[in-house]
Amino acid sequence: MRSDAARNRETVLAVAGRLFDEATDPDQVSMDAVAAAAGVGKGTLFRGFGDRAGLVAALWRQRGEELVTALTTAEQGPGPLRDRVLALLYAAQQFKLRNRTLALSLEKAGRGSPYGTDDYERWHRVLTALVAAARGPADAPHLAHALLAAVRADLLIHLGDRPENELRSGLEALVDAIVTGPGSARAR
Amino acid sequence: MRSDAARNRETVLAVAGRLFDEATDPDQVSMDAVAAAAGVGKGTLFRGFGDRAGLVAALWRQRGEELVTALTTAEQGPGPLRDRVLALLYAAQQFKLRNRTLALSLEKAGRGSPYGTDDYERWHRVLTALVAAARGPADAPHLAHALLAAVRADLLIHLGDRPENELRSGLEALVDAIVTGPGSARAR
DNA sequence: TAATATACGGACCATCAGTCCGCTATCACC
């Protein structure tokens, strides 16, 4: 990769990140605006990232680094399953709140839905395994989807600026219900 | 209302409904296309429905008539709470599958999220009450959101054409977990 | 320093939602 290309890529990522952070709706951030603010041409922007979704994905990957450790921790333990599930979802929740607009954009951009991305796939696999371990394989995939749906960015945003512990408490109730509820190995 | 306006409104609703049904992504249905297919001008379209969201809302209201009875039945009984919650969510699930693209459009259109509409408000209120009755008021609002998130159109579409009973079983597991799970009055 | 590949940038294009306004069909009243 040529040095100027690398430099531009950095600049664009930094500037675009800032623009998304400042916006409340991803649609407020146009590709034109990103190019202008970064001081590059549109051609450069699209050459570097393919399309809008590519830019958002690159930003997400950059910031989401911290979540991979959350994933592997949840996957491999230690600790009770219930705590691992809760910690994972809580990490996702807080991360999405810290990166609202970006998260929103990602959930919209990926062909109109957050599903079908490798990312979602991965999260769903991990959660399915945990749920299956806790209460048996029956309906585990569905319940994993339900858990993920509960931390979707647009829902979190709709909930607004509630005290953090309220969000956490709600999440806890949900996880307890699913992981240790009826149908679970422990409850039987 | 003038007779030609009423006639046009009927035509547009019928044609637009068909176009949405035939499409797999709401974005495939442009306002231009609706106007052309209905044989009216764009001006007429926008005069009659305000904007795109208005058209979608009108279609939704027209088709969603059947759901209001599901809501009041769930609200007022009879039957065990668990069954009422399940029936309500199942009705929503099946309805959204029968009206995929329209449902998808609605979830996108309402300022980028399905929340904040009167419709969602209503459903959430009813479910919150049912959940609160079953397991106490703590976290009931959050759990109601989680239940609704589990029947979002884009999730259902992502799940694809599974056998209906698999969907139902997943929903049942979720409802059982939340309504009769830990924290619920019955379990304590 | 010359040659080549790579990247740049912004004019350009297609597509939409939504507006505007001169023209037309409807309807209430005669």
Place this chain on the structure above:
DNA sequence: GGTGATAGCGGACTGATGGTCCGTATATTA
């Protein structure tokens, strides 16, 4: 049935946006 007031019609037009194209500029390599 005729007629005038007016609600409604339709399609050209606008503004914004994502994405493309290609002549020009720059980094790299020998």
